Amino acid sequence: MQPRDLSDHVAYEAGRGIEEVARELGRDPSEFIKLASNENPHGPSPAAADAIREAAGSVSSYPKSTHTDLTDAVADRWAVDPAQVWLANGGDGAIDYLSRAILEPGEDVLVPSPGFAYYGMSARFHHGGVREYVLDREADFAQTPETVLSAYDGERIVYLTSPHNPSGSTIELAAVERIADETDEDTLVVVDEAYGEFADVDSAVALLEGRDGFDARDDVAVLRTFSKAYGLAGVRLGYAIVPAEWADAYARVNTPFAASEIACRAGLAAIDDDEHVERTVATARSSRAYMREHLDARVWPSEGNFVLAAVGDATTVAEELQQRGVIVRDCSSFGLPGCIRITCGTEAETERAVEAVNAVLAGRS
Ligand code: PMP
Incomplete structure (x- = not known):
């Protein structure tokens, strides 16, 4: 007995952790910093950490089946109906629910x-196919309606990422609106705002709800996560x-108890901790400005908590950086050779990363 034909399926390449890299290089973990997975350098909101500890006593019970408290808090935050909030096991889980509901x-x-x-x-897990639109590095990965629409050929879901991973470019709501207008009625435009807190653009929730001068629509969905600005990736x-309009679809597609009791309690505590999010966003903004100014490499403008830098042989540069104790992401796995993505760290981490990248590049020129 064998699994089905998985030859079209590519394994997800998660960033390697400090322990793993240190073990491989035979070094002490304390020598490393990890700026490879766009994690929060300030850790979780302290309120969320407390909530996780408090949840420990009740994990022998299943979570509340509808997670009402957190659903209501998220709905409040966006001024939408609770039925419009589909909690999931990370943004990844929410992507799966959309695949299940649409494809x-x-x-x-x-x-x-x-x-x-x-x-x-x-999409492939759900027996769908994948087509691509290309974002041009020479145009700063600009996300224009033309770029998307010239590649569009009746796909059922169009993904937009704002800020875009790995470049940090964003898309204006008027452009999203045009894409939604010019694609078929049964095409869903998903705006992935996993890094939305770090950006200056408005959330596409305004399009769904018909706010700020837009007409309300039923062909746009927005993705959000607690993994980045809220520091709850784990x-x-x-x-x-x-x-x-999608009234009862969630109940039909969600995995039972996929958002755990611990996750929901942590989310509920974190969503009110504006101070932690503000501090995190401020750190990311100054870190990305510092990297753009001081890296001796082409660095694209970014509205995320990371920057993309052109470094030539990115795989070798990333390895040399690792030797210097700085773990970054080689972007080959994004289909983008020649670039590394560096997560915004604390001031000290950012300075150390810049110094290491510049030293590696100087040694190679
Ligand atoms: N969307 C984008 C663009 C991402 O970069 C990520 C995380 N790397 C996600 C969604 C999903 O994140 P999570 O599952 O941790 O919420």
Whole structure:
């Protein structure tokens, strides 16, 4: 007995952790900093950490089946109906729910290249296909309606990422609106705002709800996560905000108890901790400005908590950086050779990363 033909499926390449890299290099973990997975350098919100400790006593029970408290808090935060909030096991889980809800076998999704790998992976798991639109590095990975629409060929889901991973470019709401207008009625435009807190652009929730001069619509969904600005990547909590018209679809597609009791309690505590998010965003903004100014490499403008830098042989540069104790992401796995992505760290981490990258590049020139 064998699994089905998985030859079209590519394994997700998660960033390697400090322990793993240190073990491989035979070094002490304390010698490393990890700026490879866009994690929060300030850790979780302290309130969320307390909530996780408090949740320990009740984990022998299943979570509340509808996670009402957190759903209500998220709905409040966005001023939408609780039925529009689809809590999931991370943003990745929310992507899966959208695949389940939308795709029939053989239907396609349209994704950015370079781009976040899980959109395509999820479509394939659900027996769908994947087509790409290309974001041009020479145009700063600009996300224009033309770029997307010229590649569009009736796909059922079009993914937009704002800020875009790995470049940090964003898309204006007027451009999202045009894409939604010019794609078929049964195409869903998903705006992935996993890094939304770090950006200056408005959330596409305004499009769903018909705010700020836009007409309300039923063909846009928004993805958000607690992994980045809230510092809760390890608990796995994210959500989709879907059109109000989709009334009972969530109950039919969600995995029972996928958002755990611990995750939901942590999320509930974190969502009110504005101070932690503000501090995190301020750190990211000054870190990315510092990297753009001081790295001796082409660095694209970024509105995320990371920057993309052109460094030539990125695989070797990333390895040499590791030798110097700085773990970054080689972007080959995003379909983007020649670049590394560096997560915004604390001031000290950022300075150390810049110094290491500049030293490696100087040694190679
Ligand atoms: N979207 C984008 C663009 C991402 O970069 C990530 C995480 N790397 C996610 C979604 C999903 O994150 P999570 O599952 O941790 O919420």
